[in-house]
Amino acid sequence: MTAADPLTGDDPLVERFRTLWAELAGIGRDPATGGYLRYAWSPAELACRDWFVAEATNRGLTVRADGNGNLWADWVPAGVNPAGPAVVTGSHFDSVPHGGGYDGPLGIVSALLAVDELREQGFVPARPVIVAAFAEEEGSRFGLACLGSRLLTGGVTAARALALTDAAGVMLAEAMRAAGADPAAAGPDPARLARIGVFVELHVEQGRALVDLDAPVGVASMIWPHGRWRLEFTGAGDHAGTTRMVDRRDPMLTCAHTVLAADANARWLGGHATIGRVEVRPNATNAVPAQVHAWLDARAADPRTLAELVEAITADATARAASDGTTVTVTPESDSPLVAFDPALAEQIRTAIGSGLRVDVPVLPTAAGHDAGILAGHVPTAMIFVRNPTGVSHAPGEYATDDDCAAGVRALAAALAELAAE
Incomplete structure (x- = not known):
């Protein structure tokens, strides 16, 4: 050597x-x-x-x-x-x-x-x-x-x-x-x-x-153990200037809440949760979004904690969607035990x-x-x-x-x- x-x-x-x-x-x-x-x-x-x-x-x-x-x-x-x-x-x-x-x-x-x-x-x-x-x-x-x-x-x-x-x-x-x-x-x-x-x-x-x-x-x-999940938030596209705040069904609000919920749940459970990729439609400055796609990366030291983390994030996102008048769909894309x-x-x-x-x-x-x-x-x-x-x-x-x-x-x-x- x-x-x-x-x-x-x-x-x-x-x-x-x-x-x-x-x-x-x-x-x-x-x-x-x-x-x-x-x-x-x-x-x-x-x-x-x-x-x-x-x-x-x-x-x-x-x-x-x-x-x-x-x-x-x-x-x-x-x-x-x-x-x-x-x-x-x-x-x-x-x-x-x-x-x-x-x-x-x-x-x-x-x-x-x-x-x-x-x-x-x-x-x-x-x-x-x-x-x-x-x-x-x-x-x-x-x-x-x-x-x-x-x-x-x-x-x-x-x-x-x-x-x-x-x-x-x-x-x-x-x-x-x-x-x-x-x-x-x-x-x-x-x-x-x-x-x-x-x-x-x-x-x-x-x-x-x-x-x-x-x-x-x-x-x-x-x-x-870790995985990736696609989050699809759907609302109603509209005009950013003429649509009253009370009348909006803005999926970006649901997505933003979910980002914060992912962070809070990961800290509470001792895991890792990241939403680092987002796609917005129509992606216009003067339009309320109609749809937001986001990707969740979640990890934990054991499978039980990982499952609990993803369930908690999903529950928070679903509850917020009901409040915002939007919907959320969570689809697993990859799983690594x-x-x-x-x-x-x-x-x-x-x-x-x-x-x-x-x-x-x-x-x-x-x-x-x-x-x-x-x-x-x-x-x-x-x-x-x-x-x-x-x-x-x-x-x-x-x-x-x-x-x-x-x-x-x-x-x-x-x-x-x-x-x-x-």
Whole structure:
């Protein structure tokens, strides 16, 4: 494993990370906000995918795309059964609107560098090692998070997924076809899934736990259950100047009350509730809205609290709608159950990382969803987090130092070596 020069303190891995990271840094970045616009199947995300294919091929890895748009780069040394249970690592390239650059791509860049590290050490895996790049993890374009891994595992049907549309009305099937993929090949892939012996996802931490613990890396214990619900508020469109306040049936009032109710109920129950996306019709300054669509993101530490939270928000919205003369419909769009990562696997990886980095590696939960959470229902799965000094995520302030990213690469390399050894 590469180490810092004892005379200069220079760490060659830090420079290698910095160099590789810089190749991606400008793709899809909005110069005005500093955030990223890497929507699934968009030119920016496709450019990232092309970069991945080139980098993996340069390393002698065999790259394939599955029918769902996920990319797989195989490292299979001579004598290793290519069909055997593989050690898989990776993440995603797509972003939330104006999100940070580390959420997703860090796991892919780190995976490629971890392969480099293991080769430099002379390590030869006894099992295939695969670097994966999953499609549409954020759900920012087509509305369903972890779409690539859900399709792979059968968590969503191909018919439902391909019919999803983006804000411009473009269906997923059309977007895939325009990018040269065949939507007819989308759907569950039991053969591909059976090849995954274990999956380890490295991700920037989306919070400040590692900052408070003064640790560069950590291992995940669980993912909170969470989901997304579409709220449709319907009233009566009218003139903003001539319609008396007493005569209005304004769905925006019901929506605004629901936003406050979501916040209050989440604080009371100890969960998280966010309404961060709203669409108003007709969306005119001088018109009382006729309809408002809003999307609720709700999370909690356990399924019972999550259900109680959503029920409370729905009840408050319904009661307010009756008062406002409007109606509200709540439709679930995605559901991600509680994921408790295998504690024995987490401890095995934590021990391997701690021995390699000579640091104490904390184990911590997360409220953020990941492809690892989807795969955990089918294969042994673990996650490694890299410290985020700002604690900010899904925003331009998301960050990790180059030194901590190098520590993450070494942690991932140690985990892969542990899992892919004889």
